[in-house]
Amino acid sequence: MSVRRARRAPPDIWPGFVDALSTLLIVILFLLMIFVLAQFFLGQALSGRDAALDRLQRQVGELAELLSIERKSNAEMRLNLTQLSTELANANAKAESLVVAGEETQRLSADVAALQALKEELEARIKEMDAALGEKDGALAAERRLSEEARAQTALLNQQLAALKTEMARLNAALDASEKLAEEQKIQIANLGARLNQALASKVAELARYRSEFFGRLRAILGSRADVRIQGDRFVFQSEVLFAQGSADLGDDGKRQLAGLATTLIELSREIPKDIDWILRVDGHTDKVPIATAQFRSNWELSTARAISVVRFLIDAGLPANRLVAAGFGEYQPIDPGGSEAALRRNRRIEFKLTQR
Template identity: 50%
Template sequence: MITARRRGGLGGQDTSWPGFVDALSTLLMVIIFLLSIFVLGQFFLGQALTGREQLLAELRGQVLQLGNLLRMEQQANMALRDSMAELSASLTAANTERDRLTGSLSDAEAALAATRAQLEELTLSRDTLTALSDRLQRDYDEASTALEEERRLSQSARSEVARLRNSLQALQEQLARLEAALEASEERDRRNRAVIVDMGRRLNRALASKVEELAGYRSEFFGRLKDVLSSRPEIRIEGDRFVFASELLFESGRAELGPEGRAELRKFAETLLTIAADIPVDLNWVLRVDGHTDRRPIATARFRSNWDLSAARAISVVEFLTSVGVPAERLAATGFGEHQPLDAGDNDVAYARNRRIEMRLTQR
């Protein structure tokens, strides 16, 4: 465009501007701009370096001050260490002194407690002595008053003493008579004791003779019964008692005597009554009837246990003997249940032996 304008302005003359002149101008302007930027950068860099040097100088001064402060702090630390050592030594000494003072304080407290106890004892003793002094003063006053009264009554007292002496003498004489009577009573007591001992011996001899007499009748009774009842194997003699098997007298689980049992018991009663007629009246004998069962339990509407069954059977025998003439006061019924077996076996033979009615003639 510049070339065209130059061409039009000169009226046809060749006035064209070389293009490279524009390029050089532009390049020159760029170089000038870059140089300006570089100068400004150098300026700002110089300013920055100058500020850094000043800052570095200030930092060096601060480092120097910090070094001085560090040396002062080290010196202060050394002084503090020395002070700490002195304080530790002082603290150790103070702890030792404190322990010593603590021990002294404990001893002082113990001594104070003992002193307080002694003080309390002394105070109590003082109060006691004061009360005793007051009482003695009152006693003294009362004694003085009594002494005055005694002086006034001395004559009558002498008469009373004489009367009391006479009474004492009379009492001594009476006591002597009582002692003599007591000795006589003791002598009678010794004689009575001898008599009682002799009576006891004679009574024992009499009882022994009665027992021997009853034993003789028992032997005769058993001998006759043995002759009368020897035909029945269900009846046997074991020691001092006759043993009837329950099957002979009762049905199983019942307490009513059967006809066969009544017949055998009637023979038994006749023999008992024959022997009883010969037994002296003063020989107090009794026939004890004991009922026994086996250990198999029973529980019916009538018999709750074997105790009930054995007792009921013994009572049935006693009632029958009474009905045929045996005096009721000579009979006793006892039930033992299953608790006194003859055979400890667990079989039918043992059960049969243990189901029984025992009768023995004994003395009340």
């Protein structure tokens, strides 16, 4: 038996070795698959993180652009504040600049409100960026530095807003003082107006006295003629006294009547004080019957020509030209609306009115 055992073949180990190698190969392949999958998911995570970083960088760029625009706006506002200071310095001399200063103050208030809104928007964006940056790792340090710069700019904006509010308070105080001064000036102007009205009233009363004296002298010269009368504050000549029908040339009788009037007015003008700016207004009127001749195409032209003829005669008689006015009213200011011959004759007239310029 011992001989038979010695003659047996040794055990075959290759099948076990092959099984072990196969198992090891399978394990290695499984690990490789796990590694490949891990690399794939890690790449996806890294690409998403890069996209988030790009978005943050774009937002930071937009924020920097907004801050640049705000710097320009602040420079313009400082320039506007300088202009406002200059205008307020002239407010005491001219009350009208109050309106300009008020408009500038309103515009500054609108600018301050706009800056306040922009500040709140920037703070909201900074909070959003801080929340996003808090979820990232140390690779976002540059973005955090930009956020700190944005905070610094916001703090600078807050300081500028505070300075603007201080300046606004100063401007409001200056405006209040200017408005008080304007009220005082209005009171002074009202007093001056009252005094001027009193002076004008006295001059008008004085001129009325001379007008009454003028009418009294004319009444004495002209007598009680029916075609010459006083109507209110006017001395009225019927046109037939001075002119022929349809004519603007003075007749002999009319010249005699006007000569007496001129003499009286020249004597009276020497008594009227020089500070009374008086004039004698000569108004020409016609009736409503149309006229169309080679010389006069309408009643406007006839009435104006008659008034000018009277003025020229008075100037030739010695009255100064700067104290005379000629006006033509045509048929449009009748004193008798009727259509009878008597009514038409009453409407054809020359009126003299002694008045102030």
